[in-house]
Amino acid sequence: MPKLSILIYGLLSYLLGSLVLVYAIGFLGGFLAPTQLDGPRTFTIVEAMAVDVALLLLFAVQHSVMARPWFKVQLTRLLPAAMERSTYVLLSSVVMLLLFWQWRPINWIIWNAESPLLRVACYALYATGWLVIVLSTLQINHFDLFGLRQVWLAFTGKSYTHLPLTRPLFYRWVRHPLYVGWLLTFWATPTMGLGHLLFASITTLYILVAIVLEERDLLAHHGPAYAAYQKEVPMLVPGLRGR
Numbered sequence: 001m002p003k004l005s006i007l008i009y010g011l012l013s014y015l016l017g018s019l020v021l022v023y024a025i026g027f028l029g030g031f032l033a034p035t036q037l038d039g040p041r042t043f044t045i046v047e048a049m050a051v052d053v054a055l056l057l058l059f060a061v062q063h064s065v066m067a068r069p070w071f072k073v074q075l076t077r078l079l080p081a082a083m084e085r086s087t088y089v090l091l092s093s094v095v096m097l098l099l100f101w102q103w104r105p106i107n108w109i110i111w112n113a114e115s116p117l118l119r120v121a122c123y124a125l126y127a128t129g130w131l132v133i134v135l136s137t138l139q140i141n142h143f144d145l146f147g148l149r150q151v152w153l154a155f156t157g158k159s160y161t162h163l164p165l166t167r168p169l170f171y172r173w174v175r176h177p178l179y180v181g182w183l184l185t186f187w188a189t190p191t192m193g194l195g196h197l198l199f200a201s202i203t204t205l206y207i208l209v210a211i212v213l214e215e216r217d218l219l220a221h222h223g224p225a226y227a228a229y230q231k232e233v234p235m236l237v238p239g240l241r242g243r
């Protein structure tokens with residue numbers, strides 16, 4: 001495949017992935033986006049829950065399967081290796097767009113913070129979550145995570161090198177700062193509806209499973225260096241003992 005086509009594929013996937021994340025800020029936070037996690041219920045609870053759970057399962061399966069080394073090997077039999085990460089970004093974006101489009105809100109209130117101070121604190125935590133996500137990607141390698149480094153190396157005729165195991169700022173406090181950021185964006189809300197709770201609970205469970213799978217791959221790849229990292233740095237909560 002021409003190198004320029006691979007580069008354009010990577011750039012377009014990155015652009016779509018970035019737009020989807022910008023939309024997610026409004027979708028999860030409940031502002032500006034035309035469809036949102038919370039809102040008036042227009043379906044029966046059973047119907048809404050069935051669709052929402054199916055959308056979340058689709059997201060979990062797509063994300064987990066496509067991130068596994070065995071799947072990457074199969075995919076790179078069909079596509080140039082440089083396109084593998086961009087394909088992950090592209091399909092993740094498509095699944096997230098489907099979720100944004102088809103999500104059925106369930107407005108059964110679980111909690112509602114009345115104090116303005118508490119509401120502001122929730123929004124501040126929500127914004128912090130997004131900041132932690134962006135800063136974490138920059139600390140490992142934003143362009144590798146989103147596939148741009150891979151297509152650029154192919155375009156310039158250089159071979160791909162795996163990223164080394166690093167411990168930049170956030171990664172000295174916890175092993176999964178990016179997931180800590182996501183958890184903040186899922187849970188930090190002044191008004192929690194049943195649909196939002198369903199979303200936050202299933203995505204939290206998914207993150208815990210994703211950590212087990214990701215750490216299994218990282219241990220296989222980095223060996224004792226990752227085992228030492230697990231002993232020294234806590235998984236998600238700063239200050240806890242490692243492991």
Ligand SMILES: C[S@@+](CC[C@H](N)C(=O)[O-])C[C@H]1O[C@@H](n2cnc3c(N)ncnc32)[C@H](O)[C@@H]1O
Nearest residue numbers: 136140163164165166167171175176177178179
């Ligand atoms: C979606 S990112 C999530 C990273 C991490 N789980 C987090 O929450 O910040 C997954 C990629 O990060 C890479 N990664 C995870 N920890 C790393 C570290 N300490 N140094 C370099 N790369 C890391 C993995 O190889 C994987 O490709």
